Amino acid sequence: MANRVSDAQTTLRELLTAAAQGAMEKGLLPQAELPAFTIEIPADSSHGDFAANLAMVSARAFKLAPRKIAEILCGELNLNGTFFDRWEIAGPGFINFFLNQSWFGSVVEAVVQEGADYGRSEFGGGKKVMVEFVSANPTGPMHIGNARGGAMGDCLASVLDWAGYDVTKEFYINDAGNQIEKFALSLDVRYQQIYKGEDAVPLPEDAYQGADIKVHAQNFADLYGDKFLDATQQERRKALVDYALPINIANLKTDLAKYRIEYDVWFKESVLHEEGQVQKIVDILTERGLTYEKEGAIWYKSSEYGSEKDDVLVRANGIPTYFAADIAYHYNKFAVRGFDRVINIWGADHHGHVARLKGAMDAVGLDGSKLDVVLMQMVRLMRDGEPVKVSKRSGKSITLVSLLDEVPIDAARFIFNLREANSHLDFDLDLAVEQSSQNPVYYVQYAHARICSILKKLAQEGFSPQEDADFGLLTAPEEIELIRHIARLPGDIVEAAKAYDPARITRYSLDLATLFHKFYNACKVKGDDERLTTARLTLCDAVRTVLENVLSMLKIDAPESM
Template identity: 60%
Template sequence: MANFVKMAGDEVREILMGALGKLVAEGQIPAVPLPAFTVEIPNDTAHGDFASNLAMVSGRAFKEAGVKFNPRAFATQLCEAAELAGTSFTRCEVAGPGFINFFLADRWFAGVVRDVLACGADYGRSDYGQGRKVMIEFVSANPTGPMHMGNARGGALGDCLAAAMDKAGYDVTREFYVNDAGNQIEKFGVSLEVRYLQHFLGEDAVELPEDAYHGDDIRQRACEFAELYGDRYVNAEPAERRKALVEYALPKNVDKLKSDLALYRIHYDVWFRESTLHEGGAVKAALDRLTELGMTYEQEGALWYKNAEVQRKRLKAAGKTDEEIEALGLKDDVLVRANGHPTYFAADIAYHYNKFAVRGFDRVINVWGADHHGHVARLKGAMDAIGLNGDKLDIVLMQLVRLMKDGQPYKMSKRSGKAVSLTDLIEEIPIDAARFFFNLSSPNATLDFDLDLAVKNSSDNPVYYVQYAHARICSIHKKLAAAGIVYRGCTLEDLEQLTLPEERELIRTLAGYPNLLIDVAKSYDPSRMTHYATELATAFHKFYNSCRVADENEALMQARLALCLAVKNTIADVLGLMKVSAPESM
């Protein structure tokens, strides 16, 4: 699939390098090493479709060679020497103190529309990722209760990122890490046990610990268990009772996570259970490997990881001073407690070793809440310590979500404990709005989720605004078809008639789609997809208000129909990657 923006930018560089070579060969300028220069799309394309600062940044090189230099004069020389025949450009000119602006030919714009229609659903796909294996682990909510607002944002973010990276040429795996071992499961068992006993003995007979899980979901699971098994476990040994309760409730909770996420349009390739790491010996093997590499020591009956040593080495390599490192107060971490139980960190090291060394992922991306910030450096360092490359592990830290209503922070009614659950939210607002709104801001920005706006059927609502553009195009084609006017196909010559500013702006936006997906894959920021969708919808609405599709000129009418179809297909594609519907009528 062609990337017209990249190809045109590459052409500008080739044109400029050719002009430089010509000037050197003719003896007009000396052969000096030039610095890196930019080729970019200017904010105001009325002054050029592409611009370069080559002449602006070349002064130092020429002055060091003892040559008198004027950037505007040099830019003029470059324009005069530029060979544009056979390229995508009709002319270049000097602007300001020495910028060089290039103007695209009609054939370039026509080619974009033709390519979008020819590629269909594959438009925007590239080989940028070169098939490299990438795992994106996101949500991974504890199976001890319902998913909360942070999980909802992480779900939309991780799923959209996975879709964009897939289209950008990566081999992507979506994974959910089920924390079905360790302290949280022990606490889960205690919480269920108390609620089960209270069911038969009364709430005053058994007190629920303060640090236990207090949600209504725990009470519900305990009641279900009581209905199924009666009082059989009231007088059983505590360990037996808790084991039975967990074995009943945990699969139910995992199934609930799966069904809630499916309702939210998220489907994982892998559900990886933490318990398999313990049962299969992976945790012990990882600890043994760290010990063999000299990265552990024993103290007071516990096994410790030399986190401070590893972090100091990484920070020194990053250019930090001893004083800066000392101020961080680095500490070592416990891997195995004195009671012989591995810590969560030990399991996390084994899990990520499995990702890289066992399953062979080239890159691993974890989507975490911002409260996990302190865990990032030590986990990346642990990958170094165990013989891998911690720089291949990327963590997307996601800031909090604030629900807003009537312009003020809002607390929804909570049925399932202390936090608003995912299911609470999607009963209040459409799933389309939830998926779109959670990606309106970059992950590292706090998100204000406007509940009023999310249900509004007007152009103020960004998802409605984008969907309406798609529906409007469908309506145009239906109305014209009713009048006997249908799209019959276009030649490049027909498409070259799309020369009005609104048509050109719309085509430029279409042409940016492949680069948009690559940018998302580079930045791990799916909010760029919502911004692009809004930008494309805005460009279409401007076109619609300025350009009559049903024109008397048959060729122009067919070209505009082609442009409408190209926009419709691209809006549907970007919404599809976000798992947002593209309605044909609204």
């Protein structure tokens, strides 16, 4: 897989290391161990395509001024046969390097050759990674926070896949515990109200208030009538949950599929209880001397592993806590299914649980550092410049489905991925449906459609992209800038994977679209010189390929016309 930026950096590292060793052998520099140094891309390309700080960081080792070291190193550099034209020493001792035209041509060639695979790498080495995201309680419809988490989690999984990891996407179904008990209570009350009236059976304030609960209860009543009114509370609630829960889970799958999210695994919490995996965690912690009994409950000494206080594992009534199940679930991820790394995407309100869970992994004999949690900040919906007031408690929140009924899926997935997870996000409903360059996804898609139009038009005139085009003719500043950005894609994907930041790729596509529009306005694709026309047309096709690859990574359509 081509990564011309990485190739150039590797070459520079080898050149500088050889120059330093040569200088030491000649006595120009004292014998010393070469310190670690960086080769970076300057923010301003006028300062070079790459900058090395070797002279700066080796001042202590060589006992010389950085600029003097830089002069000695540059005197030993041999750029013949490389992609580099020249070097210059800047400031107190930075060494800047400038690429030659052949490197820029090789970038376009790489895109043409690799096509739909351009941008992929083997950085991850095939390591098994799980991304668990959304995992909304199956007691009701998904809300706007799940819309952001869904887009982020799905795109992060794609980024990791492109970076060379073996990725599994998982949804954890919380089908046990307190929320299911509350679900059962809410259904029970609504069912009884159908026959007895709301005054006779009031709905508790902490019950689920949504209209979906009423719908389930009514549909259940339509099927079974008042058959369960005289049943025991336990029988009635079990029947209601057994009816409603599978419907909710099926709806979750349908709604997420509409959002273009397909999971590899749907994992049920109930399985952990049925197979004794929760009890196994209690046993492991007990064997390791990390539990004790207090007031009839079994406690875990979590304060020894980073928590502020100890936690209950099993209540006095014998029912395990959600935390016990959560430890069992993550033990299953690592110890049973063998994932090398696990990434959870959670709402920022779960920040207090992160250290607790990582500590618990250490406590059961695993490595908590292999569990990473991406905390996602809240979303604020905006309309006409004002926040849209929603209330999840009263059941009047905007659901994922209602959002997608109003906003195109492409726009939703793109906009929810515009900012890092730790940034608050204002989602402008008006902007999301606008068909103009102000809408970021429209802007990127339009660049792709424009290129398709150019290719189609010039094909009618006998021109087509050519792998062996003379890319040495692409010397205009706008062409160089565009190619330089194309070259960054493989590295940007790796950096996005390392930082768990798919928003980096969304922003990459916006920058690429901007640079293409800038090139298109400055450089006439078809001109009098047929060789230049072919080179520019091939560059256009390379940009189209990169845009298509990035949009497909984000599961966003790349239209050929708009």
